[in-house]
Amino acid sequence: MTPTGSEAVRQVADATPDAGSSSASVATADRAARAARGNKQRQRVAVIIPAKDESRRIAATVRSARAIPHVDLVLVVDDGSEDSTQHVAREAGAVVVRHSHNRGKAAAMETGAAVVAMRDAPDRPPRHLLFIDGDLADTAVNTAPLVPPVMDGIADLTIALLPPQPGAGGRGLVVGAARRAIASMTGWTPTQPLSGMRCLTREAFEAATPLARGWGVEAGMTIDLLRLGFRVLEVPCELRHRPSGTDLKGQLHRAAQYRDVQLAVNARRARAAASSVRQTMSPQEQRPGR
Numbered sequence: 621m622t623p624t625g626s627e628a629v630r631q632v633a634d635a636t637p638d639a640g641s642s643s644a645s646v647a648t649a650d651r652a653a654r655a656a657r658g659n660k661q662r663q664r665v666a667v668i669i670p671a672k673d674e675s676r677r678i679a680a681t682v683r684s685a686r687a688i689p690h691v692d693l694v695l696v697v698d699d700g701s702e703d704s705t706q707h708v709a710r711e712a713g714a715v716v717v718r719h720s721h722n723r724g725k726a727a728a729m730e731t732g733a734a735v736v737a738m739r740d741a742p743d744r745p746p747r748h749l750l751f752i753d754g755d756l757a758d759t760a761v762n763t764a765p766l767v768p769p770v771m772d773g774i775a776d777l778t779i780a781l782l783p784p785q786p787g788a789g790g791r792g793l794v795v796g797a798a799r800r801a802i803a804s805m806t807g808w809t810p811t812q813p814l815s816g817m818r819c820l821t822r823e824a825f826e827a828a829t830p831l832a833r834g835w836g837v838e839a840g841m842t843i844d845l846l847r848l849g850f851r852v853l854e855v856p857c858e859l860r861h862r863p864s865g866t867d868l869k870g871q872l873h874r875a876a877q878y879r880d881v882q883l884a885v886n887a888r889r890a891r892a893a894a895s896s897v898r899q900t901m902s903p904q905e906q907r908p909g910r
């Protein structure tokens with residue numbers, strides 16, 4: 621992970637052997653700091669918006685996202701919408717790709733990241749990836765605080781902490797289950813484990829793939845990255861989106877969330893158990909004469 625300018629200066633200064641070489645060390649530190657600042661100035665961010673049937677809100681979301689500092693690409697992945705989401709998004713200034721049928725959020729995220737990679741210039745750092753929901757409307761620009769910690773090398777993944785949403789009908793059962801699972805597998809207890817607004821480096825995204833399917837994508841990503849040693853940070857963001865209510869549709873949505881979170885968590889527990897077994901068996905397999 622590339623150090624910031626101040627970190628680069630500090631690293632070089634700490635390595636200075638004696639006062640006689642101070643001028644050379646200062647020059648080296650200055651060059652390192654300038655290089656770090658240059659990399660930051662060249663670093664760009666792509667906003668990826670998985671969307672399905674969001675024609676009413678997607679235009680405002682796209683326009684708002686385009687105002688985020690360092691963003692030079694807003695990409696909407698239309699995941700099999702039956703309305704005019706793709707056309708509205710394109711008219712608002714987004715690059716649009718479309719799935720012919722609904723493949724789920726994880727597939728839309730992977731498609732978006734692949735398209736961004738194809739648009740990355742070979743002579744510039746890969747874009748950081750900022751994933752946001754299509755229903756944020758005018759508040760999408762308020763995901764901007766997720767970018768600086770990643771840009772400055774403080775975190776590899778940032779997750780938005782949303783304020784209480786008016787009309788939300790859940791009782792926290794799915795959130796609680798995801799929070800406990802992440803804590804038990806990583807030692808870190810998130811406040812909002814299912815928050816979908818996330819900024820991360822290309823390296824972190826590639827490490828997290830293949831993504832967990834369905835609504836388990838956020839919990840799975842967090843577990844995978846923390847277990848691999850990546851740094852995760854939650855950042856407060858003033859966002860408003862359309863919450864699920866207490867009607868039948870809302871209840872079915874939460875049931876699907878719970879199912880997918882459990883599938884993602886159980887798959888990672890099984891993977892961790894298999895890895896532990898392999899590590900236990902390995903010394904026996906390496907004994908002389910075997």
